[in-house]
Amino acid sequence: MLSNVRTLWMVFLKMFKKKVTIQYPEKKAYLPPRWRGRIILSRDPDHNERCVACYLCAAACPVDCISLQATEDENGRRYPEFFRINFSRCIFCGLCEDACPTYAIQLTPDFEMGEYNRQNLVYEKEDLLIDGMGKYHGYSFYQQAGVAVGVKPKGGGEKEDPPVDVRTLLP
Amino acid sequence: MNIIFYIAAIVAFVATVMVVTRKNAVHALLYLIVSLLAVSVIFFISGAPFVAALEVIVYAGAILVLFVFAIMMLNLGANSGKEEAKLLKPNAWVIPAILSLILLCELVYVFINYDGASVELRVIGPQEVSQSLFGGYMLAVELTGMLLMAGVVGAYHIGKEKKREYHRYLQTNENS
Amino acid sequence: MNEILVQILIIVGVLLGTVTIAAGLIYVERKMLAVWQQRSGPNRVGPFGIFQVLADMVKIFFKEDWIPPFVDKKVFIIAPTIIMLSILMSFSIVPFAPGIVIADLNIGLLFFLAMSSLGAYTIVLAGWASNNKYSLLGGMRGAAQMISYEVFMGLSLMGVVIQVGSFNMTDIVNAQKGLWFVVPQFVGFIIFLIAGVAETHRLPFDLPEAESELIAGFHSEYSGMKFGMFFVGEYLGITLVSCMITILFFGGWLGPSFLPPIVWFLIKMFAFILFFVLLRAALARPRYDQLMSFGWKLLLPLALLNVLITGAVVLSNA
Numbered sequence: 001m002l003s004n005v006r007t008l009w010m011v012f013l014k015m016f017k018k019k020v021t022i023q024y025p026e027k028k029a030y031l032p033p034r035w036r037g038r039i040i041l042s043r044d045p046d047h048n049e050r051c052v053a054c055y056l057c058a059a060a061c062p063v064d065c066i067s068l069q070a071t072e073d074e075n076g077r078r079y080p081e082f083f084r085i086n087f088s089r090c091i092f093c094g095l096c097e098d099a100c101p102t103y104a105i106q107l108t109p110d111f112e113m114g115e116y117n118r119q120n121l122v123y124e125k126e127d128l129l130i131d132g133m134g135k136y137h138g139y140s141f142y143q144q145a146g147v148a149v150g151v152k153p154k155g156g157g158e159k160e161d162p163p164v165d166v167r168t169l170l171p
Numbered sequence: 172m173n174i175i176f177y178i179a180a181i182v183a184f185v186a187t188v189m190v191v192t193r194k195n196a197v198h199a200l201l202y203l204i205v206s207l208l209a210v211s212v213i214f215f216i217s218g219a220p221f222v223a224a225l226e227v228i229v230y231a232g233a234i235l236v237l238f239v240f241a242i243m244m245l246n247l248g249a250n251s252g253k254e255e256a257k258l259l260k261p262n263a264w265v266i267p268a269i270l271s272l273i274l275l276c277e278l279v280y281v282f283i284n285y286d287g288a289s290v291e292l293r294v295i296g297p298q299e300v301s302q303s304l305f306g307g308y309m310l311a312v313e314l315t316g317m318l319l320m321a322g323v324v325g326a327y328h329i330g331k332e333k334k335r336e337y338h339r340y341l342q343t344n345e346n347s
Numbered sequence: 348m349n350e351i352l353v354q355i356l357i358i359v360g361v362l363l364g365t366v367t368i369a370a371g372l373i374y375v376e377r378k379m380l381a382v383w384q385q386r387s388g389p390n391r392v393g394p395f396g397i398f399q400v401l402a403d404m405v406k407i408f409f410k411e412d413w414i415p416p417f418v419d420k421k422v423f424i425i426a427p428t429i430i431m432l433s434i435l436m437s438f439s440i441v442p443f444a445p446g447i448v449i450a451d452l453n454i455g456l457l458f459f460l461a462m463s464s465l466g467a468y469t470i471v472l473a474g475w476a477s478n479n480k481y482s483l484l485g486g487m488r489g490a491a492q493m494i495s496y497e498v499f500m501g502l503s504l505m506g507v508v509i510q511v512g513s514f515n516m517t518d519i520v521n522a523q524k525g526l527w528f529v530v531p532q533f534v535g536f537i538i539f540l541i542a543g544v545a546e547t548h549r550l551p552f553d554l555p556e557a558e559s560e561l562i563a564g565f566h567s568e569y570s571g572m573k574f575g576m577f578f579v580g581e582y583l584g585i586t587l588v589s590c591m592i593t594i595l596f597f598g599g600w601l602g603p604s605f606l607p608p609i610v611w612f613l614i615k616m617f618a619f620i621l622f623f624v625l626l627r628a629a630l631a632r633p634r635y636d637q638l639m640s641f642g643w644k645l646l647l648p649l650a651l652l653n654v655l656i657t658g659a660v661v662l663s664n665a
Binding site: 004008014 | 382383384385386387390625626628629630
């Protein structure tokens with residue numbers, strides 16, 4: 001009984017506290033960079049697509065909202081022929097970002113994706129692909145590792161030794 | 172005054188007839204409530220406002236709510252009407268009907284031979300009611316009180332929770 | 348002729364005033380709940396969201412008024428009107444200021460109790476007529492709760508009645524010229540307050556409609572204006588109980604003379620309405636058995652004791 005009276009008094013005192021409401025459409029709340037919002041596909045510093053169409057994101061997706069088809073360019077470099085995310089299914093769990101070996105797929109601090117037509121929630125590659133590098137600046141997967149596909153010669157990456165000629169016996 | 176009395180009387184009469192003829196028990200009870208409200212209006216205009224208020228509070232407000240409550244719990248379906256129709260055989264209703272007919276005849280006789288002069292309206296307030304309750308009718312009030320007390324005790328006894336036997340591991344949870 | 352005109356004016360004024368207050372409470376409640384929860388509440392429609400009332404009214408009027416095919420149609424329609432009728436009837440005995448009262452009955456207080464006891468039907472019948480399990484449960488809870496708390500409500504008022512010696516509301520107010528009854532009848536005041544909350548089935552005693560377990564209980568099946576009647580009826584009930592608390596325990600229109608009596612009455616009434624909203628903002632809903640045992644095991648003995656002691660003191664002073 002007394003605790004109820006105390007509750008009443010404490011709630012009454014809330015009257016003189018500052019409001020916590022943010023008047024949303026006019027003012028926007030700060031979203032941290034790692035907020036899990038709209039999914040994008042980023043590019044590497046050479047302005048090529050980072051995505052190598054490895055299907056790991058589609059495999060990791062718990063609601064199966066990602067679908068893509070791999071293909072290769074004239075150098076043998078893999079890229080997605082199409083890349084489709086159905087945002088009406090997406091639960092923004094971020095597992096695709098975790099799974100991505102090339103930092104290509106990233107979640108961004110943006111949530112204003114309302115649509116009147118449900119079909120508009122299916123994003124194609126041109127909707128997803130951005131011009132920048134997203135959260136990881138200067139990272140290029142092919143400079144770290146990977147095969148020679150026209151980006152760099154074999155063994156030319158950072159922290160990468162030139163290839164060993166196994167046919168010579170000289171040290 | 173008279174017009175209000177006749178309106179209330181007709182409402183009470185029609186509502187009471189509807190009570191008897193309704194198939195749906197809840198509808199019948201609703202008509203009974205209307206009838207009681209009409210009777211309380213009659214009490215009010217014949218100089219007994221206290222009784223009128225008590226009629227609404229106690230009968231219409233409390234007892235009939237409990238009736239509706241009980242009927243709601245019983246969940247009478249469509250079959251109950253047919254079963255009731257079976258119960259209503261002539262040998263069940265003839266004797267009560269004759270008795271009520273006698274009463275009705277008496278009532279009509281009294282009304283016809285009534286000279287209409289001796290009634291004087293006097294408002295009887297709560298004080299007078301309570302003075303006669305705790306004065307002249309003290310014994311009746313006390314007896315009613317004892318009867319009600321017996322009812323309360325009986326209800327408590329019937330509704331009392333049976334003592335449960337718990338395993339000794341569960342006994343600590345018994346009072347929670 | 349002139350007197351009849353004044354009487355009609357009072358009736359129309361009270362009717363319009365109470366219904367307007369009840370409608371305005373929609374806004375007041377939302378705004379005050381927000382203030383006590385550190386939110387801003389309605390602020391989009393008009394300055395400070397004042398026209399939220401109008402928006403709500405327009406919405407409720409134009410909503411489809413649907414009667415589900417499985418309900419008991421007649422009772423379904425009657426049920427929401429009962430609460431409006433019974434509470435508006437109760438306002439007829441409320442003296443807002445000296446002379447401003449529709450019917451100065453000598454059994455005014457009993458009339459209020461009678462009407463509030465009829466209000467129980469609205470829940471029972473709505474719950475039963477909806478032909479829905481949750482509604483029925485809500486209706487049964489409502490019936491049991493209202494019948495139980497009516498008992499303490501009546502008994503808690505008897506202390507005041509013993510001190511005044513009359514059921515007349517004007518007499519009750521006039522008897523408080525020296526001292527408001529909240530001081531000698533403090534126990535009665537507390538019991539009446541709790542019973543009043545339970546009678547209007549407001550939070551924290553909103554068990555008949557408990558959203559979290561009964562999906563709005565007795566009015567699950569209602570929509571449109573019929574739901575609106577329950578809604579406005581609830582606010583009318585709050586206004587009525589606040590009026591009654593003001594009259595019975597806080598001296599009605601009495602107050603220092605720099606303000607007119609009706610203003611004093613309204614100030615006190617609104618203070619209690621805000622208290623009702625605060626209760627809703629702060630307290631959690633009790634369990635059903637807790638509600639019942641609290642009533643019958645604590646409030647009933649307290650109310651009886653209060654009547655006994657008041658009677659003894661009045662008798663010894665006489």
